[in-house]
Amino acid sequence: MDKKLYITTAIPYANGAPHIGHALDYLLADIWTRYQKQNDHDVRFQVGTDEHGNKIATKAIELGTDPQSYVDKTYVNFETLIKKIGASYTDFIRTTDPHHINSVKIIWQKLQPYIYKGNYEGWYCAGCEAFVTDKEATASGGICADHQQHYQKISEENYYFKASAFTDDIKQAISNGDMQIVPEFRKKEFLELIKDGLQDVSISRPKKSLSWGVPVPDDPEQVMYVWLDALANYITVLGYPDNPEWQLYWPADIQVVGKDILRFHAGLWPAMLLGLGLPLPKKILAHGFINVGGIKQSKSLGNGVDPIQIIDEYGVDAFRYFFSRHIPTLDDGDFTWETFENAYNTELANDLGNAVQRVTGMITRYQSGVIGEIPQGEHDMGTYHKSMENLEFDKAVDEVWLMVRSLNQYIEHVKPWEIAKQIGKDAEAESHLTEVLAYAVGALLQIGDLLVPFLPDTADRIHRTFETGRIVPLEGVFFPKIYKHTTDPHTTKD
């Protein structure tokens, strides 16, 4: 058996609507997973939801229910999105799973040598029953917008995790690449951030101010705060510590996170792992944010884009296509309905869809659907694989489209329809035509192979159409034109 691989995604807070940022996590992880599986690796792929905390408890009370019943409903929103994207995950963890809760307690105990009691001081809103960051307090002028009251500076006793103890080890692991941070500039950014050392982190709250969470072992007055509970999911989902199977998968090969939470995954989380005596993840992939028309998505602006809507209107492969190719894997990207639809119509419909269509059309028309001997596609895939290894998925897809274009050029160049006219006049025309069309099919099949990680449905359709040596007609065309957010140029010209 080949080495077992493991990839993780961040677990979103179950209170809230899934948005495009979450979708990106799942998509990137899924592309990598499918790519590795295509190369015969065993891949475990985790997704999940973070289900503890005050916001959930408060919301549940508001709705006249209890927190557990509430999250039992809301986590489904994420599960729906994940499935809709076609993410081939193997594990869905919820932080309210009994096994997770038990494991977190054990983890707490194992980390005992690095846990101490201290005072947490910060701006607190009695209405929210929660602390806000200094930044937030300053931005709002010291007044909570929801409750129209001043934040109070209060301090309370809770437990701290001595992350600072691991500063040097973590710095070293990052610098020497044992724990690789991708992209490189994020690595620099993070090393700069921790140059004066990691800060110790508050990992619990008094029970009176945080009711919904994992109880701290041996201290009924304290409940675990988010970090330890949530981050631990990456190993508890594998069965840590009681099911030894976790050792087959840990350390993770890649942990996919958004750039905003890189610091927790590159600092606190590795510190926890070192405290447990566990190896660090091999690679952390920090992707960027998706703006809309150059503007940050926000609830107050109401300019958020719903991934479900995109998938429902254009299909899952169209979604996967745009977000893998037109959103840079390692940097911020931009979405507008216009650019999305344009990419769909020109690249998926005109370039790829039409190429498949014209090849199947000619084979059906000239050769009654018989393809004959299909040669291996001969395009050099070095750049593609290199881009995949570097986690630059956008560049890998670019490479595939180079092939699509050159196939269209090839067809234009050899003009199969001209050759067809020579049949009966020229003795070699028939075999020449067969050869040309089979070559085109070979190219399409190679394109299909390369699209497996990105557009699984499309790849599958291409294979089914051609692989038997005889055209298998499929219902409908590949990527029919869609004009929902832009105008059809052919209806406005009159």
Added chain:
RNA sequence: CGCGGGGUGGAGCAGUCUGGUUAGCUCGGAUGGCUCAUAACCAUCAGGUCGUAGGUUCAAAUCCUACCCCCGCAACCA
């Protein structure tokens, strides 16, 4: 001097580390060709002071200096 990223034809980007053929690609625009195909495809053309000002060099988008502008971050925000 807080840290990081960036400013290249209408839009989005590559090229900068390792200076050197006519600054490359996609979309958009114009013209032409073709007709197998989803009024698709193919070809050609138009369009750029490579943020600004200096400097180094036979030669700079690419190296050096100064400055301007934009974006993100500035730690418990799940």
